[in-house]
Amino acid sequence: MPRIIIYTLLILTLLAILPPVVIAQVRSKPGPNPPINLIQDMDLQAKFKAQSKNDLFADDRSQRVQVAGTVARGEANLDEHLNKGVAGGQWVTTTPATLPMTRELLERGQGRFNIYCSPCHGYSGMGNGTVNQRALELVANADGPVNGTVWVAAKSLHDATVTIQPIGQLFNTVTNGVRNMAGYQSQIPVADRWAIVAYVKALQRSQDAKLADVPADKRGGL
Template sequence: MRTFLAALALAVALVVGVLGFRGDLKRQPPLEIFPDMKRQMKLRPQATAAFFGDGRSSREFVPGTVARSTPLKVGDQLVYPFEDAPVNTGRLPGTTTNFIDAIPLPVTEEFMARGQQRFEINCLPCHGPLADGKGVTSKFGLAIVGNLHDKRIVTMPDGEIFNTITHGKNLMQGYGANVAVPDRWAVVAYLRALQRSRLGTLDEVPAEKRAGLK
């Protein structure tokens, strides 16, 4: 009996020694003892796929094709993302520098809130919460971030700011791929509000809200 108990204890110790405890660091992927249909032949996004020459499951657009898309409602027109329209490019159709002056979408409170949210996700790390170019990255070597309260940017047409967000400028990379078209316009609207907050005078503040300001 003693030998048996010793053998059992040894076996338990061996299993625990080899398998360890729950939550231990593991470098190897989880073992799937009963595979069932856990891993199927279908392609998952951003995975490897030996079938394609470049080994990627997510495919790029075939040249000359257009992605399925939902049109954007501008006024009473429907504009598709591939169209050369002011709402997509920030410029008058067929021109390269004639930027439009105003945001082509209705600026509502909801639109503004969306703009603030998108600004804080995408712009705040470098430009800072107040858009003065003092984001957290300035401590890490991003020395020349634009202060968006500069006169140059305050007087810039909305379309040009939209174009800069889309394609970038100087060291700033474009955000066209990461921020959708209406969101980019919403960011422009929110930026205008931030600029106004520094340019406004006390007379412009409604009387009942003045007390909160110094």
């Protein structure tokens, strides 16, 4: 093969390597210019960015607020028993039909109660949870309000004013809170709130059981 051809091929090969080397070099370090965007994929299009102005609307806002009364699909929550603990304007006395009182429900409730309620109300619901005890201790040892606040003791769930409450009212307390206690609607899903109040009922029964609650063959002759 003539030398001229060999040299030409050599030079062409070196030249062919150049563009990828330059591209790799440019890509490897940050530069002031935006990248060259060969495949647009709708990257650039007319649109309003968040919080920007739009003269089309009287209030000049490009972001529109929801039409009043909008309900997200599946969130109409029309079942009053399930979502509010009421039926016919009265507190319900049973769990919703979809959440029958089973051992499974109570065990779920026990787990959730121990996580969400026991810090204040205690594992047995006596109102002696560790957070409550600590707060009472801090308040007792302080001359005035601690950090500008006072502490209302968590109520015993065995208090007669609580044990007479229908389960629907307990559900409402957990959902929306009561006086100084905050509601748990946003943290605890609705089924778990029912599991918790079912467990609260079981806790109350455990401290206030009647002889008739014990199976006849387990009464030890009483």
